[in-house]
Amino acid sequence: MIHPDLRINSYGSYLRGRFGCRVSKVNVDGGFTCPNRDGSRGTGGCIYCDNSSFSPRGTQPVIPIEAQMAEGMAYHRKRLGSEKFIVYFQKFTNTYAPAAKLADLYRRALAHPDVLGISVGTRPDALGDDAVALLEELAQKHYVCLELGLQSMDDAILARINRGHSLTEYLDAVERIRGRGIELCTHLIYGFPGETPEGFLKTADLMNRLPVNSLKLHQLHAVAGTRLAELYRRGVFTPLSHAAYIATACDFLERLRPDIAIQRLYGSAPLAIRVAPNWDLKNNQMWYSVVNELKRRGTWQGCRASGECSVAVPD
Numbered sequence: 401m402i403h404p405d406l407r408i409n410s411y412g413s414y415l416r417g418r419f420g421c422r423v424s425k426v427n428v429d430g431g432f433t434c435p436n437r438d439g440s441r442g443t444g445g446c447i448y449c450d451n452s453s454f455s456p457r458g459t460q461p462v463i464p465i466e467a468q469m470a471e472g473m474a475y476h477r478k479r480l481g482s483e484k485f486i487v488y489f490q491k492f493t494n495t496y497a498p499a500a501k502l503a504d505l506y507r508r509a510l511a512h513p514d515v516l517g518i519s520v521g522t523r524p525d526a527l528g529d530d531a532v533a534l535l536e537e538l539a540q541k542h543y544v545c546l547e548l549g550l551q552s553m554d555d556a557i558l559a560r561i562n563r564g565h566s567l568t569e570y571l572d573a574v575e576r577i578r579g580r581g582i583e584l585c586t587h588l589i590y591g592f593p594g595e596t597p598e599g600f601l602k603t604a605d606l607m608n609r610l611p612v613n614s615l616k617l618h619q620l621h622a623v624a625g626t627r628l629a630e631l632y633r634r635g636v637f638t639p640l641s642h643a644a645y646i647a648t649a650c651d652f653l654e655r656l657r658p659d660i661a662i663q664r665l666y667g668s669a670p671l672a673i674r675v676a677p678n679w680d681l682k683n684n685q686m687w688y689s690v691v692n693e694l695k696r697r698g699t700w701q702g703c704r705a706s707g708e709c710s711v712a713v714p715d
């Protein structure tokens with residue numbers, strides 16, 4: 401459902417409509433690693449990877465997930481008045497472990513009476529049949545969302561960023577979870593070296609053809625200690641301007657199916673480790689940069705998905 405003020409189908413509204421209350425995601429660190437860092441698939445990881453940049457303090461594998469959940473829930477209850485929660489296994493690759501470990505962690509998260517479900521971030525090449533079967537079983541009674549990183553549908557870009565998997569592997573993973581009651585969120589990044597707006601916008605057409613329930617999009621940004629930061633210093637990586645990102649993000653949203661809920665529209669890293677781009681905007685300013693541009697255009701998510709775009713905002 402397109403929010404009349406936001407002009408997009410926001411994930412927050414989706415959760416409120418589905419569960420009838422304010423729902424927040426609580427990040428936990430399950431103590432996983434990543435096959436693109438430990439050598440089984442690759443070494444060094446994606447060129448932008450620094451997991452410390454997207455994990456809040458307090459989520460550390462040495463802390464039991466119950467304690468991590470309690471801290472996160474208390475924070476969201478106080479700050480947002482949230483009543484129910486989705487536990488988000490975020491850091492590294494959260495299906496990359498024996499099924500017994502996955503079952504233990506996921507079930508412990510779901511055992512809390514205020515937890516409605518889990519979100520599990522992973523890579524297309526780290527989704528074993530046992531993990532899919534476990535998620536399918538859990539999805540019979542709970543909300544289960546698989547957050548699958550694609551980042552780019554261009555295999556040449558995936559190779560350049562040392563992503564370690566192909567578009568074909570992503571498509572295969574999507575087919576393996578199709579029809580099993582598991583929601584699919586796809587992660588995308590815009591602004592890779594050599595990427596064009598036209599090339600990126602084709603990703604909306606791809607998402608529209610797949611059983612994607614929600615989506616996360618953010619600008620490519622470099623944080624300290626990554627190979628991308630080094631490329632920036634050497635002048636090889638030129639970050640997008642804020643205006644260029646907003647324009648293409650809006651073009652993308654206009655082409656995207658309106659039933660795909662938007663979980664994220666920008667990336668943010670702590671100032672202390674942020675290298676580039678540095679747009680000096682708070683999170684809500686980034687969010688409203690997109691919303692206000694859609695308003696200025698008189699458009700909304702999905703208005704061009706069928707090739708039409710009028711100026712009336714849907715109810």
Ligand code: SF4
Binds near residue numbers: 445491523
């Ligand atoms: S898949 Fe994720 S955790 Fe693994 S190297 Fe890439 S960004 Fe890092």
